[in-house]
Amino acid sequence: MLQFEDIITKIDCHITEDLTLQEAIELMYSQKWNLLPVINKQRNPIGVFTRSSLYKMVMEECPLTTPIKNYLHKQVKTIRIDTPYVKIEEIVKKSKVGTGVVVDENNIVVGILTKTDMVMSLLHTSQELHTIKTLKRTLETAIDHAFDGIVMTDEMKIIQMVSPPFLQLFNLEFEDVLNKPVEKVLPQLRLENVYKTETAEVSGFLEINGIKYIVHQIPIMENGKIIGAIGKVVFRQLNEVSELFKKLQTAESKASYYHQQYEKSEIAKFNWDHLLSIDPIMEKLKKSGMKAAKGRSTVLIRGESGTGKELFAHSIHNSSARSKERFVVVNCAAIPEDLLESEFFGYEEGAFTGARKKGKPGKFDLANGGTLFLDEIGDMSLPLQAKLLRVLQEREFYRVGGTIRIHVDVRIIAATNRNLERMVKEGLFREDLYYRLNVISLHVPPLRERPLDIQLLIDRFMVEFNQILGTSINGIDKRAKEVLPKYEWPGNIRELRNVMERAMTFAENGVIKYEDLPDYLVKNVAAKEPHLSVSLVENAELEAIKRALLQVKGNKVKAAKLLGISRSGLYEKIKKYKLTM
Numbered sequence: 001m002l003q004f005e006d007i008i009t010k011i012d013c014h015i016t017e018d019l020t021l022q023e024a025i026e027l028m029y030s031q032k033w034n035l036l037p038v039i040n041k042q043r044n045p046i047g048v049f050t051r052s053s054l055y056k057m058v059m060e061e062c063p064l065t066t067p068i069k070n071y072l073h074k075q076v077k078t079i080r081i082d083t084p085y086v087k088i089e090e091i092v093k094k095s096k097v098g099t100g101v102v103v104d105e106n107n108i109v110v111g112i113l114t115k116t117d118m119v120m121s122l123l124h125t126s127q128e129l130h131t132i133k134t135l136k137r138t139l140e141t142a143i144d145h146a147f148d149g150i151v152m153t154d155e156m157k158i159i160q161m162v163s164p165p166f167l168q169l170f171n172l173e174f175e176d177v178l179n180k181p182v183e184k185v186l187p188q189l190r191l192e193n194v195y196k197t198e199t200a201e202v203s204g205f206l207e208i209n210g211i212k213y214i215v216h217q218i219p220i221m222e223n224g225k226i227i228g229a230i231g232k233v234v235f236r237q238l239n240e241v242s243e244l245f246k247k248l249q250t251a252e253s254k255a256s257y258y259h260q261q262y263e264k265s266e267i268a269k270f271n272w273d274h275l276l277s278i279d280p281i282m283e284k285l286k287k288s289g290m291k292a293a294k295g296r297s298t299v300l301i302r303g304e305s306g307t308g309k310e311l312f313a314h315s316i317h318n319s320s321a322r323s324k325e326r327f328v329v330v331n332c333a334a335i336p337e338d339l340l341e342s343e344f345f346g347y348e349e350g351a352f353t354g355a356r357k358k359g360k361p362g363k364f365d366l367a368n369g370g371t372l373f374l375d376e377i378g379d380m381s382l383p384l385q386a387k388l389l390r391v392l393q394e395r396e397f398y399r400v401g402g403t404i405r406i407h408v409d410v411r412i413i414a415a416t417n418r419n420l421e422r423m424v425k426e427g428l429f430r431e432d433l434y435y436r437l438n439v440i441s442l443h444v445p446p447l448r449e450r451p452l453d454i455q456l457l458i459d460r461f462m463v464e465f466n467q468i469l470g471t472s473i474n475g476i477d478k479r480a481k482e483v484l485p486k487y488e489w490p491g492n493i494r495e496l497r498n499v500m501e502r503a504m505t506f507a508e509n510g511v512i513k514y515e516d517l518p519d520y521l522v523k524n525v526a527a528k529e530p531h532l533s534v535s536l537v538e539n540a541e542l543e544a545i546k547r548a549l550l551q552v553k554g555n556k557v558k559a560a561k562l563l564g565i566s567r568s569g570l571y572e573k574i575k576k577y578k579l580t581m
Contacts, residue, residue, distance in 0.1 A: 047072030303444030306494030325370030
């Protein structure tokens with residue numbers, strides 16, 4: 001039999017009346033608690049600090065260092081740890097606050113009971129509930145706070161209840177699912193199976209928008225007859241609670257390893273479909289690249305770092321007549337200058353100390369008949385530029401230490417993020433090589449000039465990182481959405497990808513928030529858009545006003561009374577934060 005102490009949220013920290021406002025905000029935010037039980041030296045409860053207490057301090061513009069002792073609710077209603085479980089159910093159904101302070105027989109605080117604690121315990125004891133009506137009445141006070149998705153059906157397989165996280169995962173609204181047959185609205189859950197088997201089941205792995213999830217199908221029985229079913233969709237932190245997911249991760253790691261080994265061979269991995277864009281300039285550029293791919297001419301791809309120049313090179317090769325041949329990549333900036341020549345042209349036996357006994361072919365040898373992609377060509381030394389020019393003009397070269405001319409048929413695609421024209425004027429790049437390379441020039445625009453592509457790429461990275469990280473992120477809040485397009489993205493798509501990976505790692509509750517974005521990005525935008533820079537206290541104030549207005553359905557008089565401020569003061573706040581109700 002489930003015990004009360006098994007379902008409570010235990011408190012492992014000492015919260016005293018000397019706690020500061022900043023510490024209270026951080027603790028309530030990190031732990032997702034609606035109240036903080038405040039204790040004395042004997043660990044007995046002396047009051048509670050609630051969200052309304054927090055809002056009051058914010059409204060009064062208290063400094064973050066202000067202790068919370070003058071804002072405590074002194075009347076504390078406690079629940080004994082030895083309270084029978086049946087009585088706990090009644091307390092939860094009648095409670096208006098949503099959280100209770102739990103004490104032991106010596107009146108020492110041991111934890112708190114939240115609605116989320118209750119709903120999770122009810123999922124384990126659903127077989128013991130007498131009727132579907134009892135289940136609904138018990139769950140409806142807590143289901144909105146359920147961590148994972150929950151859907152409940154009656155004996156006719158009609159959906160009677162659904163949780164917000166469930167709707168968020170499947171991108172649905174309440175009216176899309178309530179009072180409708182589960183097999184028509186949500187066939188992927190296969191919830192109707194338990195009506196036949198009358199046995200709880202667990203599905204295999206399913207996926208939506210890159211988010212993996214499993215479904216617990218739980219029958220609700222009364223007097224040996226099934227009167228409904230619960231579908232519990234587990235998708236958050238799945239890798240921490242499921243051994244099956246660990247096995248999947250192992251399999252994916254092996255697949256990733258073999259994929260990496262495959263990538264090391266001279267094969268172009270990308271095509272035009274990988275260049276995601278809805279920007280008209282990019283679409284025109286892709287069409288130019290497709291036309292260039294049909295010929296044999298040298299192509300020079302220009303643009304800032306991180307714009308996708310390498311993807312263009314791969315795509316040109318894959319749509320050319322040489323697509324079946326090798327695609328060899330040389331990063332001119334990554335190879336030491338004294339090794340570049342041997343990398344390009346190879347070397348003969350005994351060419352230098354430490355050389356292989358039978359010599360080694362160079363990149364031009366390997367690319368014969370195919371394509372040689374010279375990335376970061378602006379970083380090539382002048383002596384090597386002269387030798388490269390000879391190969392481009394005469395289609396032949398000598399290996400290091402060799403005396404035999406080697407003829408090759410290689411198409412050159414080069415890329416750089418440097419200003420070659422300026423380098424030519426400064427004598428850092430050969431003018432004749434520049435004109436030899438600049439036969440067909442494609443300039444990839446930076447991300448800041450492609451605002452239409454930012455949201456498109458964000459959506460793509462969200463799906464990608466949900467698969468890689470095992471996260472379940474499916475949205476971005478309003479403030480974060482305002483910031484991202486206003487940033488200039490000096491690192492372009494590569495930087496956006498890194499920012500999304502970081503934000504999705506830190507995000508909670510399925511949504512990327514303003515606080516999850518890197519500090520440097522936020523500060524950069526805030527310097528140019530001061531109205532977007534809202535402090536922690538201002539953010540708490542804003543949330544308090546939003547909640548109050550929502551609670552009273554937009555009635556500003558009632559909202560002002562609820563917040564403990566004047567009506568004119570509320571209007572000033574609404575104007576300040578540009579709220580519309």
